Amino acid sequence: MSKRGKNPGSSAQGLASGTPLGLPSPPWEKLEIQKSLDQNIQTLKTIFRDCSDMVFRSIEIAPGINAFIAYVEGIVLSLELEGHILEPIVEAYMRMKNEHPPEQIKAADLEPLENTRVSLPQVMSATKWIDAVEGILNSSVAVFVDGLSEAHLFNIKGGIRRPVQEPETESVIRGPREGFTEMIRINTALVRFKVKTPNLKMYRMVLGTDTKTDIVVSYIEGLADPKMVNDVKNRLKDIKIDGVLESGYIEEMIEDHPYSPFPQMLYTERPDSVAAQLLEGRCAIFVDGTPLVLIAPVTFFQLMQANEDYYERFFITNFIRWIRYIFLFIALFLPSLYIAVTTFHQDMLPTTLVLSIAAAREAIPFPALVEALMMEISFEALREAGIRLPKTVGQAVSILGALVIGQAAVQAGIVSAPMVIIVSMTGIASFTIPHFNLAITIRLLRFPLMLLAGVLGLFGIILGITWILVHVTQLSSLGVPYMSGVSPFHGQDHKDIFVRVPWWKMRTRPSWLSKKNSEREKPDINGNPVSDKVW
Amino acid sequence: MKKIRAAGLLLSVSVALTGCWDRTEINDVAFVIGSCVDKEGDQVRSTLQIALPGSLGGSGSEGGGGGTAGNKKYYLESKKGITLRNSNLEIQAGNSRRLSFAHRRTLLVGEEFAKGGISEMLDQFARIPQNRLSSLVAITEGPAYKIMDAAAPMEQFPSEMIRELMNEFTKTPVTLKVLANDLLTTGVDVVLPYISLQQAVPDNIGDQNEKKNIQITGLALFKDDRLVGVMKGPEIKMINLAMNQSTTYDVAVPSPSGKGYITITFIENLVTLRPVIHGDNITMHIDILAKGGVIENNSNYILGDEKHMNRLEQEASKEIIAQIKTGLHKLQDQYHTDILGFGRTIHQKNPKAWDRFKDRWDELYPNVKVVVNTNLHIENIGAVNKPFGRKDVKLKHD
Numbered sequence: 003m004s005k006r007g008k009n010p011g012s013s014a015q016g017l018a019s020g021t022p023l024g025l026p027s028p029p030w031e032k033l034e035i036q037k038s039l040d041q042n043i044q045t046l047k048t049i050f051r052d053c054s055d056m057v058f059r060s061i062e063i064a065p066g067i068n069a070f071i072a073y074v075e076g077i078v079l080s081l082e083l084e085g086h087i088l089e090p091i092v093e094a095y096m097r098m099k100n101e102h103p104p105e106q107i108k109a110a111d112l113e114p115l116e117n118t119r120v121s122l123p124q125v126m127s128a129t130k131w132i133d134a135v136e137g138i139l140n141s142s143v144a145v146f147v148d149g150l151s152e153a154h155l156f157n158i159k160g161g162i163r164r165p166v167q168e169p170e171t172e173s174v175i176r177g178p179r180e181g182f183t184e185m186i187r188i189n190t191a192l193v194r195f196k197v198k199t200p201n202l203k204m205y206r207m208v209l210g211t212d213t214k215t216d217i218v219v220s221y222i223e224g225l226a227d228p229k230m231v232n233d234v235k236n237r238l239k240d241i242k243i244d245g246v247l248e249s250g251y252i253e254e255m256i257e258d259h260p261y262s263p264f265p266q267m268l269y270t271e272r273p274d275s276v277a278a279q280l281l282e283g284r285c286a287i288f289v290d291g292t293p294l295v296l297i298a299p300v301t302f303f304q305l306m307q308a309n310e311d312y313y314e315r316f317f318i319t320n321f322i323r324w325i326r327y328i329f330l331f332i333a334l335f336l337p338s339l340y341i342a343v344t345t346f347h348q349d350m351l352p353t354t355l356v357l358s359i360a361a362a363r364e365a366i367p368f369p370a371l372v373e374a375l376m377m378e379i380s381f382e383a384l385r386e387a388g389i390r391l392p393k394t395v396g397q398a399v400s401i402l403g404a405l406v407i408g409q410a411a412v413q414a415g416i417v418s419a420p421m422v423i424i425v426s427m428t429g430i431a432s433f434t435i436p437h438f439n440l441a442i443t444i445r446l447l448r449f450p451l452m453l454l455a456g457v458l459g460l461f462g463i464i465l466g467i468t469w470i471l472v473h474v475t476q477l478s479s480l481g482v483p484y485m486s487g488v489s490p491f492h493g494q495d496h497k498d499i500f501v502r503v504p505w506w507k508m509r510t511r512p513s514w515l516s517k518k519n520s521e522r523e524k525p526d527i528n529g530n531p532v533s534d535k536v537w
Numbered sequence: 538m539k540k541i542r543a544a545g546l547l548l549s550v551s552v553a554l555t556g557c558w559d560r561t562e563i564n565d566v567a568f569v570i571g572s573c574v575d576k577e578g579d580q581v582r583s584t585l586q587i588a589l590p591g592s593l594g595g596s597g598s599e600g601g602g603g604g605t606a607g608n609k610k611y612y613l614e615s616k617k618g619i620t621l622r623n624s625n626l627e628i629q630a631g632n633s634r635r636l637s638f639a640h641r642r643t644l645l646v647g648e649e650f651a652k653g654g655i656s657e658m659l660d661q662f663a664r665i666p667q668n669r670l671s672s673l674v675a676i677t678e679g680p681a682y683k684i685m686d687a688a689a690p691m692e693q694f695p696s697e698m699i700r701e702l703m704n705e706f707t708k709t710p711v712t713l714k715v716l717a718n719d720l721l722t723t724g725v726d727v728v729l730p731y732i733s734l735q736q737a738v739p740d741n742i743g744d745q746n747e748k749k750n751i752q753i754t755g756l757a758l759f760k761d762d763r764l765v766g767v768m769k770g771p772e773i774k775m776i777n778l779a780m781n782q783s784t785t786y787d788v789a790v791p792s793p794s795g796k797g798y799i800t801i802t803f804i805e806n807l808v809t810l811r812p813v814i815h816g817d818n819i820t821m822h823i824d825i826l827a828k829g830g831v832i833e834n835n836s837n838y839i840l841g842d843e844k845h846m847n848r849l850e851q852e853a854s855k856e857i858i859a860q861i862k863t864g865l866h867k868l869q870d871q872y873h874t875d876i877l878g879f880g881r882t883i884h885q886k887n888p889k890a891w892d893r894f895k896d897r898w899d900e901l902y903p904n905v906k907v908v909v910n911t912n913l914h915i916e917n918i919g920a921v922n923k924p925f926g927r928k929d930v931k932l933k934h935d
Contacts, residue, residue, distance in 0.1 A: 344563045349639030349667060356568065356640060361593035363564050370562060459560070
């Protein structure tokens with residue numbers, strides 16, 4: 003549980019090189035683009051040999067002037083190639099050809115071409131091969147012109163990506179329906195739609211020597227603690243890895259306590275959640291290629307809150323929040339309590355209950371601990387199978403699972419009916435936890451608790467609880483204590499921990515996040531809450 | 538660091554080695570749900586009623602489930618020993634599962650045993666925490682184990698039925714804790730419910746075994762820890778009331794109109810004792826406050842108006858006072874037991890007087906004068922105010 007060392011300084015060096023980590027740098031890394039088109043074509047084809055998705059095309063853009071086009075098929079909008087790139091270039095060169103002989107066309111003439119003729123947002127020119135290659139791989143079309151020691155790069159990012167859809171893992175009854183996609187620019191745009199202030203910063207960096215994944219650290223300047231923001235940036239810069247395919251890669255690399263089972267970051271695919279977290283002064287980390295955005299720092303209680311808590315009326319929210327906390331305890335302790343009580347403390351149950359449990363367990367061949375472990379593990383397996391299965395067979399497995407685990411096992415006398423009730427209660431309980439990464443932690447911790455209960459009874463459970471509490475109170479997320487609000491105690495932050503006060507009383511941001519600018523709401527002129535007004 | 542981790546791992550292994558010493562699976566436990574104490578010669582006979590989970594009809598237990606004795610959901614096991622614990626240990630020796638006394642509902646004590654004194658058996662209940670002091674205690678007519686094996690068709694076990702009966706009978710049922718407390722308190726004598734078997738139906742109906750019913754038929758009266766007598770008859774209800782232990786009680790009042798009875802049930806009552814002391818003259822006032830309603834009127838008396846209700850309340854008072862006096866007369870003159878706790882009341886309300894009385898309380902007790910003050914409210918006469926099913930001509934207005 004050692005804290006990850008924080009050393010700022012070393013920046014993202016070497017990431018620009020196009021080689022996988024561990025391989026020697028390629029011979030073309032330091033080469034410059036030549037004037038001779040034939041030579042350039044030769045180099046380009048050597049670099050991209052055996053890349054069947056590359057498109058190479060020679061054209062004559064003006065009489066006597068040859069050019070060469072290269073791009074990766076599928077990642078550019080090839081429809082725009084003709085109208086937005088080729089036509090303006092041809093036109094420009096025709097004009098230039100008319101005015102000057104081709105030998106006189108120089109690099110300096112290119113700039114007006116980029117600025118005036120080509121109606122594309124991102125146009126660059128590269129003199130080094132390494133930049134040209136990076137541009138081509140980043141959805142640019144490279145145009146080499148005979149006699150020019152430069153490549154024009156026209157970025158027409160395209161290809162087919164998933165559109166904005168309703169998020170599947172975080173569905174709500176009341177609330178926005180849009181979710182993040184795999185494209186980082188769409189994702190940042192979805193947040194920008196909601197938070198319209200220039201203070202919303204989107205700090206970009208590139209991680210992964212091979213994947214060159216775009217990462218955007220987003221925060222609201224003035225609200226987020228600058229030290230914390232720097233901390234996040236520095237930790238990200240320290241990462242040297244070949245590829246980042248999902249936000250989970252960087253979550254594990256930058257969290258405070260890598261050996262803790264408890265999640266120290268939150269992920270969401272909802273722009274409204276991200277906007278809400280940013281407004282409280284947190285950081286969001288977007289990763290290109292995944293719809294899941296990381297949010298840090300988080301507290302334990304935040305992982306018990308769903309975004310709908312803030313959209314539904316506060317009475318309902320509070321009721322549901324308490325239900326969630328009750329079921330959190332059920333999810334964590336019910337099987338171990340059952341084991342402890344039936345194998346050590348039969349005196350604790352009401353007589354009729356103990357007799358009916360005894361009656362149900364009469365013909366069961368296994369001790370309660372083995373029975374419980376068996377059932378819990380098969381439940382976890384069923385759940386896992388349910389996720390991995392092709393949707394078409396899912397139904398078959400659920401029927402099988404219900405019949406085998408639910409009924410046949412009881413009738414065959416392998417497990418007792420109370421155990422089935424306990425396992426299903428626990429299963430349902432673990433699904434009431436709004437964030438899946440906390441739910442899976444709770445499910446995991448259940449097993450050591452069950453073993454402790456089987457060995458030491460209630461005493462073992464108390465040992466387990468003590469260990470969990472001690473561990474959780476010394477955890478932190480980006481330096482913010484995990485149990486903030488309760489330990490260390492902040493009275494005013496209890497407005498949004500176990501209860502959620504109505505919005506007209508939610509005057510301040512959590513004190514552990516924004517120490518300077520904590521006011522988020524003003525009472526009306528007379529100092530009364532808005533809802534006291536008679537409309 | 539590595540060494541510390543290795544040491545930690547080794548230590549955690551030792552936890553698993555030491556564990557489980559008192560682990561007992563629920564199907565290795567014999568749940569004692571009732572027990573009986575009887576005297577046999579010089580020895581103590583202990584009879585335990587043990588639940589048979591196998592015949593309680595849990596799912597999956599049809600196939601397995603140990604040796605069941607007939608259709609019964611329990612079986613009795615009885616052994617003799619020099620002490621109660623010894624005889625229980627004898628039973629354990631002949632039982633494949635560990636006896637657990639934590640769920641004992643009732644403890645029945647045979648009449649013979651109780652006459653010899655009950656305090657010496659109490660120690661074993663308190664010494665081991667597993668034995669709950671919440672078991673209810675009752676005295677039985679004849680040997681206790683006979684009652685334990687009586688038919689209790691309504692409940693799963695006879696002991697459960699006795700517990701329900703006792704919960705109905707008094708406001709605070711006598712548990713082992715209450716019993717020990719009463720034994721140790723000065724100025725009050727112990728009283729326990731007296732349980733016997735009653736004919737449930739006339740002889741010529743039904744199966745012979747099912748004919749006897751468990752019932753509370755009297756009050757077992759103690760002097761110190763010895764049973765000195767049993768009070769039976771209609772007075773026990775009123776003595777119960779005077780002890781402020783009555784939950785609900787019914788009084789059948791002779792109708793003021795002559796023929797028939799009007800039955801009143803009192804659902805709420807509060808009884809307080811109030812001593813008035815002049816020298817050695819002690820007068821005990823029993824103040825009864827009760828609310829209730831009419832549940833039957835088989836006479837032709839009309840209950841509709843206030844005058845009639847007042848008259849009825851007076852008649853009910855007379856009935857209650859008469860019965861309490863009869864009962865108290867028996868207690869004071871015949872059994873000399875102070876189960877109402879007159880002594881305790883004086884001790885609490887007038888400690889100085891009690892200091893004078895306490896050494897000769899046994900002599901003074903029979904001479905305590907008793908005044909019963911009643912304050913009855915009949916608040917509800919039911920759904921009909923005139924006698925139901927009678928022609929108006931026969932109704933009596935006075």
